[in-house]
Amino acid sequence: APALNKDIANAVPAGVYAETVTAVQHYTDRLFRFRMTRPAEFRFRSGEFAMIGLMIDGKPLYRAYSVASPAWDDELEFFSIKVPDGPLTSHLQNLKVGDTVLMRKKPTGTLVNDALVPGKRLYMFSTGTGIAPFASLIRDPETYEKFDDVILCHTCREVSELKYGFDLIDEIRNHEFLAEVVGDKLKHYATVTREDYPFKGRITDLMRSGKLYSDLGVPPLDVAVDRGMICGSAAMLKETKQILIDAGLNEGSNNKPGEFVIERAFVD
Ligand code: A2P
Structure with a gap:
């Protein structure tokens, strides 16, 4: 039948x-x-x-x-x-x-705390849906045990695309346990590229110009204290990775932790 x-x-x-x-x-x-x-x-x-x-x-x-x-x-x-x-x-x-x-039954990936050597400040660089793994990590107390400062960078074409990130921050601030664990360690740096907004531009351009660091009130990238995770399109990964390499950071993996890790965001 x-x-x-x-x-x-x-x-x-x-x-x-x-x-x-x-x-x-x-x-x-x-x-x-x-x-x-x-x-x-x-x-x-x-x-x-x-x-x-x-x-x-x-x-x-x-x-x-x-x-x-x-x-x-x-x-x-x-x-x-x-x-x-x-x-x-x-x-x-x-x-x-x-x-x-x-x-499927087996999860995997390199954007994990275990793949980074200890540091003071963790940058999460994301574009579009590349914020997803960081939505997980910024809600995990372990991230705040490992780092004093966690900086979530998210760039989208338009302001409406930033809403998921802003909702996450609100959720954390209002969460009965997370709010205390996170305290003032988490910073959210959101920019757009194709609409008017107080924070404009690609994260790569903002890193190269130094505006990212002056806006945040932190010193430029320093391999002694700074760690990075990158998630976005192939082009964004390539460019952001090069900026971290130029600053002296080395790419890590699960087998060999390093100063930064990358993963491509889901595409279609
Ligand atoms: P732009 O608007 O200048 O292309 P998408 O939705 O196409 O994945 O883009 C998400 C965000 O990533 C957009 O703000 C886009 O900026 C930005 N972007 C695209 N390519 C790069 C790149 N090579 N480096 C950094 N940011 C990028």
């Missing part, structure tokens, strides 16, 4: 999690976030990504997504772009509460 065929076609593949969407929030016609249930046995480190998927025409389709929620949260959060003809996001953007999302 057709009904049976459809059920078989949409059956959850073996060996992956099938989770239930608990919340969906759209920010702009290009950005949204969703939350879903978390399997009790699923463990990850704040900043890691997982393979998230949907059954499309009877086949599972997965893409890498940074988990935006912290490791202690009993739900999982994701911040996604919406691409009109994107293979996954054209479907993902229609998610409703109660829908099923697939997730």
Whole structure:
């Protein structure tokens, strides 16, 4: 019978999690976030990504997504772009509460505290949805045990695209435990490139001109105390990485911690 065929076609593949969407929030016609249930046995480190998927025409389709929620949260959060003809996001953007999302079992990634050598100040450089792993890390108390200052830099084309970041900061300031742990250690530096706003420009230009540091009231990059994490488009990663290298910082990994780490943000 057709009904049976459809059920078989949409059956959850073996060996992956099938989770239930608990919340969906759209920010702009290009950005949204969703939350879903978390399997009790699923463990990850704040900043890691997982393979998230949907059954499309009877086949599972997965893409890498940074988990935006912290490791202690009993739900999982994701911040996604919406691409009109994107293979996954054209479907993902229609998610409703109660829908099923697939997730492969093993998380991974380099934007983790373990991949950085100790330091004083942690810069998180992000553009667009590249803020997602940092949404996880700024809500993890471990980040504040490791660093005295945490500077979340987020650049988008338009002001409306910054809202997810501002909501995160509000959530932290109003959170009964996090507010105290974070104290005044967290700074949020948000800029836009294609609209009027008090803080304008690409993060790379703001680093090169030094305006980032003067706006924040901190000295320029210093390998003795500063650490970095970068998440954005391929071009943004390349340019930001070069600025850190020029300042004497070395790239780290899980096997060999260093002074900065990078990861490409999800693209389609
Ligand atoms: P711009 O508006 O000048 O292109 P996107 O949505 O295309 O991923 O861009 C997100 C943000 O990243 C935009 O503000 C964009 O600026 C900025 N951006 C794009 N390329 C680079 C780059 N090579 N270095 C730094 N920022 C970049």
